[in-house]
Amino acid sequence: xxxxxxxxxxxxxxxxxxxxxxxxxxxxxxxxxxxxxxxxxxxxxxxxxxxxxxxxxxxxxxxxxxxxxxxxxxxxxxxxxxxxxxxxxxxxxxxxxxxxxxxxxxxxxxxxxxxxxxxxxxxxxxxxxxxxxxxxxxxxxxxxxxxxxxxxxxxxxxxxxxxxxxxxxxxxxxxxxxxxxxxxxxxxxxxxxxxxxxxxxxxxxxxxxxxxxx
Amino acid sequence: xxxxxxxxxxxxxxxxxxxxxxxxxxxxxxxxxxxxxxxxxxxxxxxxxxxxxxxxxxxxxxxxxxxxxxxxxxxxxxxxxxxxxxxxxxxxxxxxxxxxxxxxxxxxxxxxxxxxxxxxxxxxxxxxxxxxxxxxxxxxxxxxxxxxxxxxxxxxxxxxxxxxxxxxxxxxxxxxxxxxxxxxxxxxxxxxxxxxxxxxxxxxxxxxxxxxxx
Numbered sequence: 001x002x003x004x005x006x007x008x009x010x011x012x013x014x015x016x017x018x019x020x021x022x023x024x025x026x027x028x029x030x031x032x033x034x035x036x037x038x039x040x041x042x043x044x045x046x047x048x049x050x051x052x053x054x055x056x057x058x059x060x061x062x063x064x065x066x067x068x069x070x071x072x073x074x075x076x077x078x079x080x081x082x083x084x085x086x087x088x089x090x091x092x093x094x095x096x097x098x099x100x101x102x103x104x105x106x107x108x109x110x111x112x113x114x115x116x117x118x119x120x121x122x123x124x125x126x127x128x129x130x131x132x133x134x135x136x137x138x139x140x141x142x143x144x145x146x147x148x149x150x151x152x153x154x155x156x157x158x159x160x161x162x163x164x165x166x167x168x169x170x171x172x173x174x175x176x177x178x179x180x181x182x183x184x185x186x187x188x189x190x191x192x193x194x195x196x197x198x199x200x201x202x203x204x205x206x207x208x209x210x211x212x213x214x
Numbered sequence: 215x216x217x218x219x220x221x222x223x224x225x226x227x228x229x230x231x232x233x234x235x236x237x238x239x240x241x242x243x244x245x246x247x248x249x250x251x252x253x254x255x256x257x258x259x260x261x262x263x264x265x266x267x268x269x270x271x272x273x274x275x276x277x278x279x280x281x282x283x284x285x286x287x288x289x290x291x292x293x294x295x296x297x298x299x300x301x302x303x304x305x306x307x308x309x310x311x312x313x314x315x316x317x318x319x320x321x322x323x324x325x326x327x328x329x330x331x332x333x334x335x336x337x338x339x340x341x342x343x344x345x346x347x348x349x350x351x352x353x354x355x356x357x358x359x360x361x362x363x364x365x366x367x368x369x370x371x372x373x374x375x376x377x378x379x380x381x382x383x384x385x386x387x388x389x390x391x392x393x394x395x396x397x398x399x400x401x402x403x404x405x406x407x408x409x410x411x412x413x414x415x416x417x418x419x420x421x422x423x424x425x426x427x428x
Contacts, residue, residue, distance in 0.1 A: 055363035056321050056356065067306045073316035078309050092281045095292050102287035102319065107270050110324040117328075122348065127341030134336065142270065149269035 002036060003028065005075075006053075006061045007209060009039040015210030016176075017203045020072045021060040023169040025205055027076040029198035030165065031083035039209065072169075073105045076162050086162040093158060100156050100163025108146065109170045111138045115177050139179050143171075147183045154192060168193030216250060217242065219289075220267075220275045221423060223253040229424030230390075231417045234286045235274040237383045239419055241290040243412035244379065245297035253423065286383075287319045290376050300376040307372060314370045314377025322360065323384045325352045329391050353393050357385075361397045368406060382407030 005028075007021035021037075028035045044050055046057040053061045054070040061068060062075040069075050077098070080086035087094050118135045122128055146167075150156060155164045171190050174180045181187050193199055219242075221235035235251075242249045258264055260271040267275045268284040275282060276289040283289050291312070294300035301308050332349045336342055360381075364370060369378045385404050388394045395401050407413055 051359075051362070056317070056359050058321075067309060069309055069313050071313050071316040071320060073320055074309065074313035077312060077316075095281060095283055095288065098291060099283050099285050099288035102285040102291075103270070105316065106285060106287055106319040106323065107272075109320065110327065113324065114328070114331075122345070125341070125345070127339070127345065131336070131339070131341065145265075145270050148265070 001065050003033055004036045004038055004063045006038050006040050006050075006059045007206065008059055009041040009209075011206070011210045013210075015207045017206055018173055019059070019206065019210075020169075022202055022206050023072045023166065024060045024062065024075050024079075025202035026165055026169070026199050027079045027086060027162065029201045030196075031079055031085045033079070033083060037205075037209070073101055073166065076166060077101065080162040086165065088158065088161065096157045097161035097163040100161070101166045104163065104166035104170045108142055108167065109173070111135070111142055112170060112174045115139065115174065119177075136177060136179055139174055139177075140182065143174070143179060143183050143186055147186050150185060150189060152185065154189075160196070164189075164193060168199075215279050217247055218250045218252055218277045220252050220254050220264075220273045221420065222273055223255045223423075225420065225424045227424075229421045231420055232387055233273070233420065233424075234383075236416055236420050237286045237380065238274045238276065238289050238293075239416035240379055240383070240413050241293045241300060241376065243415045244410075245293055245299045247293070247297060251419075251423070287315055287380065290380060291315065294376040300379065302372065302375065310371045311375035311377040314375070315380045318377065318380035318384045322356055322381065323387070325349070325356055326384060326388045329353065329388065333391075350391060350393055353388055353391075354396065357388070357393060357397050357400055361400050364399060364403060366399065368403075374410070378403075378407060382413075 005021060005024050008019055011019040013019060025035070040050055040059055045059070051057055053063070053068045056070070058070070060072065060075065061070045062078065069078060076086070087097050114135045118128065118132045122131070155161065156167060157163065168190050171180055171186060175190070180190065219235060219238050222233055225233040227233060239249070254264055254273055259273070265271055267277070267282045270284070272284070274286065274289065275284050276292070283292060290300070301311050328349045332342065332346045336345070369375065370381060371377065382404050385394055385400060389404070394404065
């Protein structure tokens with residue numbers, strides 16, 4: 001079986017690892033599966049060939065024999081179901097780990113992505129400077145709740161899981177704004193994720209595409 | 215086994231079915247499981263007893279013997295894994311249905327919820343009137359892509375699944391703004407969801423709580 005994912009031909013972040021293919025690369029490294037990467041030029045993202053696999057014209061996608069998926073949550077979950085290493089075997093612990101995947105993507109990521117909306121998409125609007133602090137405060141409110149739950153644990157629920165993989169990946173997107181570092185236990189949690197050998201391999205692989213001269 | 219979910223003691227929408235407990239009620243009705251509801255007063259949402267179950271202080275939560283979950287995606291997925299009726303048995307079709315759950319929650323819902331941010335949370339800001347059209351245009355862009363993928367099919371991938379349950383639930387939140395009706399095939403898709411007996415029972419159950427005099 002060959003696994004093929006897609007990634008930006010050139011990531012807008014220049015190799016910081018914030019594009020969503022890094023999450024899928026990380027999951028593949030955690031479960032020890034080799035994969036191939038098809039790079040998609042920006043102009044091809046909204047063309048029929050790519051839209052046939054990803055209806056919203058984004059990356060990453062995931063293909064194996066006879067199956068095509070999109071959405072990082074779905075791809076990481078598929079890998080976690082199929083290969084050992086990302087979800088506990090106990091049914092209750094497994095359900096809780098999956099809960100954290102959804103929490104990362106539906107509760108934590110939207111306010112964090114709103115930082116991007118405020119700074120970039122609406123960065124030239126007259127309200128940009130005044131609105132950004134409101135957006136950051138909404139992110140802080142979520143980070144505070146997450147920090148309260150994490151406490152001094154290493155991971156969100158027992159051992160490292162796909163829930164942590166997704167939460168760390170989402171929190172990484174808050175770091176450039178500075179708000180993540182206001183919560184030292186969360187910054188340390190993210191650092192634990194980044195220190196995992198599987199993450200380091202994934203990061204290096206995306207960097208090799210996006211900053212080949214570095 | 216007793217299943218207990220939480221819901222607002224009084225939903226901010228006054229019984230329009232847009233609060234997230236409706237999604238879980240719908241899933242429970244689709245799989246034919248009885249459930250109890252514990253109503254949470256607004257003041258109790260951020261208190262320790264509720265935060266112990268839902269770290270972000272929201273509803274719904276889900277409890278069964280020895281297991282407590284939050285996040286509608288995780289709860290609906292748990293029900294779909296455990297009981298028949300919401301996910302196909304074929305492994306590939308199942309992975310695709312799960313993909314649509316994530317797409318509803320991570321790709322479609324964030325821009326739709328931004329309508330709420332623009333109109334309510336930031337409704338008193340000087341930029342409110344000028345910003346709303348930008349937000350609605352971002353929703354339209356996603357709705358157009360979704361309509362292109364749905365085509366003239368009844369459901370997103372074969373028969374009705376948890377992916378449709380979640381997508382219909384998310385799209386319902388775009389309807390009050392008027393943008394949903396700009397896409398007749400999507401409006402019809404949502405209406406098909408609402409016509410399901412399980413949805414009607416779920417809607418009636420939340421209405422009984424939120425508009426008891428109606």
